[in-house]
Amino acid sequence: MPQPRQHGTPERNRPGGPHAQNEPTGGNGLPEPTTPNGRAALEALLTEPARALFAFDFDGTLAPIVADPRDSAPQPGIVAALAELAELAGTVAVITGRGAATAVDLGGLDRVPGITVLGHYGAERWSDGRVAAAEPPPGVSLVRAELPGLVDASGAPEGTWIEDKGRSLAVHTRRAADPDRALELLGGPLTELAERAGLKVEPGRMVIELRPQGVDKGAALTSLVEERGALHVFYAGDDLGDLPAFEAVAALRARGVSGLTVCSSSEEVTAVADAADLVVPGPAGLAELLGRVTERIRGLAA
Ligand SMILES: [Mg+2]
Structure with missing residues (x-):
């Protein structure tokens, strides 16, 4: 089971971290992104969720890393949190290197209303129980x-x-x-x-x-943002294959889409934490963040 990394800057990002100035702000229990872009995007995601796209990697992000990937299972509570978020957000998506149907089966992702699951870095797409895919190259x-x-x-x-x-x-x-x-x-x-x-x-x-070649999570995320006409994007990942999605978020910002990148941290990979606007301690930390995001959206709408 991955543990949160013990060095570098992400310490100050953690909910309940030791630095008083980085305690959850505004009384809403939400951790504060370390970048101005990230802070602005979080605010936009909370206040205009219907125009937002929330996308997640699967392994190491929604599901703890396990010795055999065939045994992978989602973090307890996280699929329920996604289902609640899906009622409020414009789009909830998973973008994974796995086959789309495999991720749906392992994660029980069909419990999330309206979810889109992009498999094989976007070469496959699962929605409403159906998979669409291009032919694999020879x-x-x-x-x-x-x-x-x-x-x-x-x-x-x-x-x-x-x-x-x-x-x-x-x-x-x-x-x-x-x-x-x-x-x-x-x-x-x-x-x-x-x-x-x-x-x-x-x-x-x-x-x-x-x-x-030619397919990566960045291209997959950008296409989905365009298709859905999303104005705000949230992307969470844990591994090197997620960095193209982080880069896509940066490119989308230049086109007026606000974006927040979140790292589900581990000791095994530090490059993703260094590139993220917000670092949470693994899938458990992400589940907690999603719960707080949903709660805050509901609070603002009330
Ligand atoms: Mg991963």
Whole structure:
């Protein structure tokens, strides 16, 4: 289970953190974003939720990281919080590297009214129980055929295993005796295979994924904001694959859309916290934040 990182600036972002000047402000129990853009966006999200889009990564954000991703389950209470938010917000969406239907099944996300789930970084879309998807590129078949032999030949230790996600394949090292050494051994061969297959290498938390190029969470988020005509956007993520979505939020600001980026923090990745307007301590912290956001929206509307 990831723990909040113990160094750097996010300490002051945490709800109930030790710095008096960063205690929840305004008596609304909400933590304060560290950036002026983030503070303005939070205010806009609270006061005009019907024009807002709230989007979330799945693993490490809505669901704690577990040793085997097939065992993933949402943070207790967080799906109920999303369902309540969905009654107030223009759009609630999940944007994940997983297949869309897989995320819906693991998360019980069909309990959230009107939710849109973009899978495989936006190449798949689940809504109202249906999945729409483009054909996977041919390079995925090449990787599927060659990856088992390549992992064996790399000398990566026992416990290293391959997850076939359909449109992409991931090599996980979390269950290996030395996960970092396994990643080192795999890096070169996987990069070479990705180049031959015309795929992209996506490093993550004790995982390397080979997936189609030209799709990322930033493009997926931007398209959804445009489609929904959202004026305010909230995006929460925990891993390197979420940084393109953070960059998309920055680009949307230049077009007049207010944006708040939230990091679900872990010790494993610090780059996401450094880039975020607000850091919460993992999925549990995000669940608490969502509860407070909903409560505040209701309070303002009353
Ligand atoms: Mg994640």
